[in-house]
Amino acid sequence: MDQTRIAELFAADAQRAREMSCEDVGFYLDYSKQRVSVETLELLRNLARQQQLETWRERLFNGEHVNNTENRAALHMALRAPRAADFRDAGRRVGPEVHAVLDRMAEFCERVRSGQWRGATGKRITDVVNIGIGGSDLGPRLVCEALAASIDGPRPHFVANVDGADLHAILARLRPETTMFVVVSKTFTTQETLVNALHARAWIVSSLDIEAVSKHFVAVSTNQEAVEAFGIDADHMFSFWDWVGGRYSLWSAVGLSIMLALGPQRFTGLLRGAHAMDTHFRRAPLQQNLPVLLGLLAIWNHNFLGCATQVLAPYAQRLSLFVSWAQQLEMESNGKSVTREGRRVDYATTPALWGNVGTNAQHAYFQMLHQGPAVHPVDFILPVYAEHPYKDMHKKLVANCLAQASALMRGKSAQEVRAELVARGLEGEALEAAVPHRVFPGNRPSNMLLMPRVDPFHLGALLALYEHRTFVMSVIWGINAFDQWGVEFGKQLANRILDPKSDLPLDPSTDELMHKLQLRMR
Structure with missing residues (x-):
């Protein structure tokens, strides 16, 4: 699929947008702009079965000690x-x-x-x-x-x-x-x-x-x-x-x-929304399961298509802190390099998560998403109804969100750019010099997640959705999503720096930095 263009998949299947969607708990997920075929999705589900996702899901809900390094449940x-x-x-x-x-x-x-x-x-x-x-x-x-x-x-x-x-x-x-x-x-x-x-x-x-x-x-x-x-x-x-x-x-x-x-x-209301998503995650079949789909598609982009990062783009100012929350959720949970059994992995685990609210993001890093050499998949999150009186502004917000997802997928070829510039009267050397700068590679994958509104119920469901997405990915990678030993080591060193009597050794660089800081802080 790495040589396949998403636009060609749409051309070959008029029903693709309808077929590659999932709806429950008020959410509508359109994943048709992912670089996947029907066969890809079935293979990903087979991978989930191979890694016993459904069994691990039941272990989670049954209160088994899935946090094996601390011998705890994650309830x-x-x-x-x-x-x-x-x-x-x-x-x-x-x-x-x-x-x-x-x-x-x-x-x-x-x-x-x-x-x-x-x-x-x-x-x-x-x-x-x-x-x-x-x-x-x-x-x-x-x-x-x-x-x-x-x-x-x-x-x-x-x-x-x-x-x-x-x-x-x-x-x-x-x-x-x-x-x-x-x-x-x-x-x-x-x-x-x-x-x-x-x-x-x-x-x-x-x-x-x-x-x-x-x-x-x-x-x-x-x-x-x-x-x-x-x-x-x-x-x-x-x-x-x-x-x-x-x-x-x-x-x-x-x-x-x-x-x-x-x-x-x-x-x-927040709790009710999260519980509704819990029920969906536990009961819905893999092919119609929102957290499972988001998790498997993230695995596909990261481990198979080689995308090193994942972008989150909530088109809602009220979700301005969602990315920070999701960063801790995902990268503290799945930022591991050994399996549950302690064996070192020979594959990538969590991608770096980053992003910001739209449309602010469009005027910051979307340039790189559209024309940079690396591909960064995007999860667009869009509330359908506005929680403010400025309906015209919400229409513009929606238009921008849909347009960015479309542009990332479609791109713009040199032939299309040339035709546009000729129509504007550009020709000759000036025309040819301008064309490369206006070409968009396209074929950049994204999900579009529609939520009714940012209210307690649906906010709770959204957060639970990403919690379970994180768990799905951990199961595929065979790692423990519920410990965070990497955080503890830095705490130990900080305590050592604050307590010179400690016998925990420091490195020469840190010793020299402490010396310089002591001189400057007098």
Whole structure:
């Protein structure tokens, strides 16, 4: 297929656009602009069967310890399942515990949102600062940004970076007496999170007093002892479980800042959408399964056609943080070079994910997508209905999205360019000099994913769709999508640099850099 042009596949099959599509949970996926034939798709499904995708899918949903290096289940689907669902970890039903935490969250959020819970001076909480990093930040931040128009509770803010400029910029806009902090750390030892939380506590104490901490801080953690030592009442700690990975955790108490801003009802809508996608992923046949199709097509482009990266182009300003969220989801999950059994792979695993919202992206890197020598497949994500009153602008947005996908696939030949320029009156040497610069190679693959609108239900479904896409790819590659040991090594070295007494050796370059920095920071 590497010599096949997608346009020729359309010419040979008038029904291609209809046949190469999939629809469920309100989403419509058109993958007809991929460089695949009917035979290609069947071979990819055979690859999925060879790698026992359906068996691994059941292991995932049955609570088996698919995270084998940490001997854990990966049961984030249980976080958004109805009360009656029967998800189990080691034979024990987890639903009652999940819904007990959700009920506590809802009761607490209603108290804050209604003004029943007040700060130490008796004033209402108007702003909530989520302090976390990675999965404890990106998911809640994305949801609050995407659904910002529906926020009717305290204004959400997010601090993640250990760079103090992040925290300082947020605190400069807030008042201590009306601000609440949600400290999100499973172990309550995450360096970036704890440093930010300690400085936030000092900010509260300096303006109010130490007793105010219990009225202005809550925790999302499993380490009650550390939470209480910080000054947070255990009654104001919300737990989650070791079978919840950080990048899959926004559906848990990690989403507390979401619920505070948007309310329990909208948070429930988010969970309902994700659960609907879970059900689709588990029940739909491979040929009509949205996560399976997206995963297999990504494998095809990356491992077979040699495309090194994957572009995400959501044509929705509200999804401006979707790419950042997806980068952690995919590259932290599948950025591995050994199989589950520890054998080194001899094939590429995750491509680099990147992108931005359209139409901004068109005026940034789309030049490279159209005319650069490398091919970068694109997932276009387009809401059908606008959530604003400017209908004419939405029509232009839709037109741009459809046009970019078409142009990437069709391209423009030298003959077509020459004919256009001749029609404009260009001729001779000037004509021939101009032609090469205006040729578009085309044959660039893309998916078009239509979603009804950016509302809680469909946003939840979209995020679950990409979670399951990531899992599909991990199964094909035979790797564990649920650990992240590469992240831990950098943490160890950072602690070594901060503690000169440590016996962990550093390299000569780092030693010299530390020396230079010490001289300049005096």
